[in-house]
Amino acid sequence: MSITLMTDKYELTMIQAALEHGTAHRTSVFEVFTRRLPSWRRYGVVAGTGRFLEHLDTFRFTSADIDFLHKDGALRDTTLDYFKEYQFTGNISGYAEGEVYFPHSPVLTVEGTFAECVLLETLLLSILNHDSAVASGASRMTSAAHGRPCLEMGSRRAHEDAAVAAARAAIVAGFTGTSNLEAGRKYGIPTIGTSAHAFTLLHDTEEEAFAAQVKSLGTGTTLLVDTYDVTQGVETAIKVAGTSLGAVRLDSGDLGLQAEAVREQLDSLGAHNTKIIVTSDLDEYAIASLASAPVDGYGVGTKLVTGSGAPTSSMVYKLVAREDGNGTMQSVAKASTSKSSVGGRKTGARLVLDETAREEIVLVADSTTADAWLASRPEYRRLEERFVTGGTIDTRWTGKDGLARAAARHSASRAELSPHAGRLQSGELAMDTTVITLENTTTSN
Structure with missing residues (x-):
């Protein structure tokens, strides 16, 4: 089944206008980030990257897609000709799947022409917002379980495709099995029931x-x-x-x-x-309340697959840099009071001292400048990984192996956090984030 039309129409109409104006092929940089976390969460968990890459590999307009767009009437034939040949040829990098993140973390960076990048907005956000929400809730549950196994049992409380995605996201965050057979078949997850x-x-x-x-x-x-x-x-x-x-x-x-x-x-x-295995509408609070009980495992359903109170991660996809008419890259940013963003390409890193993460920094700079800054500071762990280069997907991040890699990354990333990161009550984030523009302008969030 083609997923290309599971998107917002404005992506296609923007491309048409840009093609006609001659700006569609300007080099652009888009960024995925969130401005805030739910008040009761001290960190988020990146999940869904592998699923996105799997879909990107087959993200093409079929003849049936083109026929529908033609009948819809909003797009001209010259625009449809562009979509007939569409294939992403740019670069994608970002936080490894399973990594923890915070407000304004540059979770994913997409670089290419405006037309090929803007078309990925809905695909990216629909996957990352859902999967990261489930994984963020699941991480709190596995943390509260203190090593006792957590089992995913939420298929009957979700859309049939979302149930498979939720099972995968739960494994990223430390769950050990699922009741969903399709998740087991597709990702090699142990099945239970x-x-x-x-x-x-x-x-x-x-x-x-x-x-x-x-x-x-x-x-x-x-x-x-x-x-x-x-x-x-x-x-x-x-x-x-x-x-x-x-x-x-x-x-x-x-x-x-x-x-x-x-x-x-x-x-x-x-x-x-x-x-003794317990089930019945469990969430992280119920699991924590059973810490002293002689329970050997938890089966979690509804609260898990609905993000345990936060069914979306509120991630957004914003243009942060683009080529001008002279071929020079320029930083751009939305300036709305309540929805502002920081322009420029960014790289995330984390200060780790004595095996504990102390601070996250976001460097606003081109890749070369960010690389040089980090090379002289070995105490900072670089968070950015490359997933796509020139349109070629690094398959290490996809399929069963990609899921295992993501689960291992989350285990290591969460282990770096200070003990208060596991507290369930509302409070401060697990660490502060500082945005550093390498022209010596620094602001804290």
């Missing part, structure tokens, strides 16, 4: 249902024990599966109190190695 309450209700007795499941899936399965009475359910589970039962799942009630009682009951029955 056994049975729902409907399976127990189907059978004449709970014991009959458990016996059928164990016969089919083995004693290592997870039995859902709260369809009727939890205490009786646990007793029946061990009666059927024996003390080698893999796990029991709790999906309702006071999960903390129930987990305490179930752990005691399992141990009294000799099932010391049977784990």
Whole structure:
């Protein structure tokens, strides 16, 4: 299926006007960033870069797309001829997927002609805004879990395509499995799932249902024990599966109190190695509240796939530099009071001392000048990676390997943050960001 028309019409009409005016092929630099984070988040997580690159690889106008645009009537034939030949030939760089970010971090930089860059706005933002929102919430959840596994179970609470994307974003932020089979097939994510309450209700007795499941899936399965009475359910589970039962799942009630009682009951029955998995509208706050409970894993659904209170990352895509009529690059910026931006190409870096990130800086300079500045300051970790060069995609950032790379990057990036970054209550960002224009003008955000 072509995704090229899953975009905003104004991108195409801008290109038509620019083509006719002779400015469409001016070299331009666009930047993805956010002006703010939700008050309760101390950092964001970049996610979706790999998915964007996979779509960019096939981002072409089909004959059916061109036919629709012709019938729509807003574009002239000369403009449609441009779209028939469209292919991105520029450069894309930015923060590695999985990296943490802050307001005004230059998350992604797109360089090329105005026409080829502006056409990517909706594709880029729709992916990064969704995936980064899910990953940012997921990171708080895995942080609150303190090493206990978190499992993604939100497919039934999202659009079918968004469910796959959300599962991938959750893995970036430290989740270890998903219930979504397509996410498992496409990205190699371990898949999980056994049975729902409907399976127990189907059978004449709970014991009959458990016996059928164990016969089919083995004693290592997870039995859902709260369809009727939890205490009786646990007793029946061990009666059927024996003390080698893999796990029991709790999906309702006071999960903390129930987990305490179930752990005691399992141990009294000799099932010391049977784990307790909890589900039921969990979020980072619920997970944190269960820190002292004998819980072995968390299944998270609705709150995860909807960004846990922030379903978008509020990222924007702005032109920050462009070629003038004489062929000279000029910084440009929107000057609106509440939606201002900083012009010029930017490079992000992070001051790391004693393995702890102390400050993020954003250098406003061309690549050569930024490279020279960072080369003399080894205490700063450069955040910018190159994803596309001359239209050629670096496939290390895509597919299953790209997802594994992103998850590893997030683990390392979060480990650099100070301990207060994991606090769930509203407060200051995990670190300050300073914008440095290398003509000796410095402002703090």
